[in-house]
Amino acid sequence: MFEQPLPRWLAWAEDPEQARRTSFLARSPLFAGLPRRLLARLATRFFEKVYHPGDGVFEEGDPGRALFVVVEGEVEITRATPQGPYVLNTLGPGDAFGELALIDDFPRSATARVAASTHLLILYKSDFDALMEGNARIAVVVMRNLSRRLAIYARRNTMLATEQSRGSEAAGPL
Amino acid sequence: MKPARILTWAAVAALLWLVRGMVLPVFLAAALAYLLSPAVVWADTLAIRRTVTVGALFAVIIAVMVVAGFLLGPGMLSEGAALMDRLPGLARQIDLGLDAAVRELAESAPAVRSLLPEGGGWVQGFVSDWGAAKPADLFEQVGHFFLLTILVPFFAFFLLRDMHRLIAAVMNRLPPQHVETSVAVWRELNGVIGRYIRGVVLDGLVVAALAALGLWAAGVPYPLLLGAFAGLANVVPFVGPLLSTVAAGLVVVLTPGQGLAGVLRVALLFLVIKVLDDTVIQPLTIGRSVHLHPALLLGSVVVGSHALGVLGMIIAVPVATVLQETVRLLLEHRRVLARHDRLVV
Numbered sequence: 001m002f003e004q005p006l007p008r009w010l011a012w013a014e015d016p017e018q019a020r021r022t023s024f025l026a027r028s029p030l031f032a033g034l035p036r037r038l039l040a041r042l043a044t045r046f047f048e049k050v051y052h053p054g055d056g057v058f059e060e061g062d063p064g065r066a067l068f069v070v071v072e073g074e075v076e077i078t079r080a081t082p083q084g085p086y087v088l089n090t091l092g093p094g095d096a097f098g099e100l101a102l103i104d105d106f107p108r109s110a111t112a113r114v115a116a117s118t119h120l121l122i123l124y125k126s127d128f129d130a131l132m133e134g135n136a137r138i139a140v141v142v143m144r145n146l147s148r149r150l151a152i153y154a155r156r157n158t159m160l161a162t163e164q165s166r167g168s169e170a171a172g173p174l
Numbered sequence: 175m176k177p178a179r180i181l182t183w184a185a186v187a188a189l190l191w192l193v194r195g196m197v198l199p200v201f202l203a204a205a206l207a208y209l210l211s212p213a214v215v216w217a218d219t220l221a222i223r224r225t226v227t228v229g230a231l232f233a234v235i236i237a238v239m240v241v242a243g244f245l246l247g248p249g250m251l252s253e254g255a256a257l258m259d260r261l262p263g264l265a266r267q268i269d270l271g272l273d274a275a276v277r278e279l280a281e282s283a284p285a286v287r288s289l290l291p292e293g294g295g296w297v298q299g300f301v302s303d304w305g306a307a308k309p310a311d312l313f314e315q316v317g318h319f320f321l322l323t324i325l326v327p328f329f330a331f332f333l334l335r336d337m338h339r340l341i342a343a344v345m346n347r348l349p350p351q352h353v354e355t356s357v358a359v360w361r362e363l364n365g366v367i368g369r370y371i372r373g374v375v376l377d378g379l380v381v382a383a384l385a386a387l388g389l390w391a392a393g394v395p396y397p398l399l400l401g402a403f404a405g406l407a408n409v410v411p412f413v414g415p416l417l418s419t420v421a422a423g424l425v426v427v428l429t430p431g432q433g434l435a436g437v438l439r440v441a442l443l444f445l446v447i448k449v450l451d452d453t454v455i456q457p458l459t460i461g462r463s464v465h466l467h468p469a470l471l472l473g474s475v476v477v478g479s480h481a482l483g484v485l486g487m488i489i490a491v492p493v494a495t496v497l498q499e500t501v502r503l504l505l506e507h508r509r510v511l512a513r514h515d516r517l518v519v
Contacts, residue, residue: 006220018221040219047345047357055350063510065358107510114350122353124361 018043021121028069030096030149033141042138045127049120057098057112057120064101064108066124070094073118079110090115099146102128198485199322203329207337208371210235214334228334232327246398253396264428265298359503363496370492373460378405380455381447385418388443394422394436395429404444408451410487411475415451419444466494 006014022043025031031039048071051057057068060080068075070091077097078085088110091097097112102125132139210231217227345353382405389397400422407414419441426436466474471491478490 006222010222013222013226015218015221015223018218022221037219040221044215044218048342049345049350049353051350057350058354059351061511063355063507066354105506105510107513122357124358126358126362126365130365 021046021048024071024094025069025121028094028096030067030069030099030142030145032145034138038135038138038141041135042123042131045131046121046123049122051114051118051120053114053116055114055118057114058108060108060111062108063105064098065105066098066122067096067102067128068098068112069096069121069123071119071121074115075118075120076113076115077110078113085111099149101125102142103146196325199325200329201485201489202322202326203333205371206326206330207333208368209375210330210334211368212372224335224338228331231334232331250398250402253399257396257399262298267428268424269298355507359500362503363499366495366499367492370460370495373456374409376459377451377455378408380459381405381408381451384447384450385422385444388447389422389440392436392439392443394426394432394440396425400425404447410484411471411491413475413479413487415444415448466491466498470494470498 018040022036022040025039025043025046026034026036031042034042046069051073057075058064070093072093075091075095075097076087077089077091078087080086098108100106100109102123105125128142213231214224214227218224345357348356382401384401385404386397386401389400394400400418403421404415404418407418410417422440422444423437426432426440429436471494474490474494475487478486478488478493480486482489
């Protein structure tokens, strides 16, 4: 029923911020396959926050309670090693991190720190759970996309383990 | 603590004291905003501006209230007027019954005679005091009521329209390392409060409708008034349902031709409604949003009543639930941190 945006004669009533957020989430691989109606519903649950260079989003060992999506800027994912912080990945616009918080409440396995002035969209687990209760399709699509990401991480880790020559750690879900 | 911080807290406390009269309107406006927020969130999914959504929502509510006023208003007003006319006579009848009971008790147990109250006409005295309230007091009360009816929708309108902007502003000022945990706690509590308020209102409406229908079917006078009272009183756990049963029972006792059978019918009706409420209506409306132990539930109502009277009894359950949820989330936070320490060690 509401697959399409508002009709042209109602354009004056459109909230550009909400429309922009829905369109942005549509391009994120984590939400690929969700119809616009459900994407719009998901978009209402996100919060937006501006981070400054050097700000920590979360630390290794913190309880995971939210998923983050980079709208603008750059986020570094690092893990503490005896030699100092090791950069696992650098994320840019459209990338999501902290996704395991949507599945369980295990502590964060890495640290996320902002490298440049950054806008993040934040989805809290309680909001995601509430949304899933009434929308089984959101649960199925997001969990399928999450499983794909986990499978990619698992294969990459297996390959690295068999090579064992580089001695570096693999980037994985947080 | 630094002097600047002490001064800031003192200023905040002084400000709160100065605006204490606004606590009730703001509380009611927040409750109204929680009640209407699902409709606003639904409109957000269509990317409609909040001002348009909230304006349209209030227009619909006003239209519904006008229609409901036309449909139910005349009946409730005539019931109210009839009750007011009969009130002095009813008070006299209740006093006669009470006097007889006290006399009987004094004769059968002379030892407790000194403990029993002297005189009589308590209810008549209360009714005449109430009726003889000074016009200035009456004017003040009516003024407060009208102020509430204007302020509550006014505040609710702006809460619904601008809350997301306020939240964004607060989040951008929070220390980044605390945003995830602190806002997560608030989101959980917000969900619990929202579900509770919407559930309680829906529950009250269903109970009011059932009570009004049942009383009308049983031939009890003033079914609309008594039903509305049952719905409102239902907000207060334990005491509310009891009060509405007593009120309906008193009306039956003082209605010629109803007799003891009428009282039993009313008691049975309210018992059935209470059982239905506990087993079917509340699980469907309030659901799992409140998990208070019955002892904690009763204790919170008693403490709320002592602290803030009727308002305290109404807000006791959500406040106790919020406290319980906060403790649970803090304990969970500690458990997760302990799990990390074990993994690291």
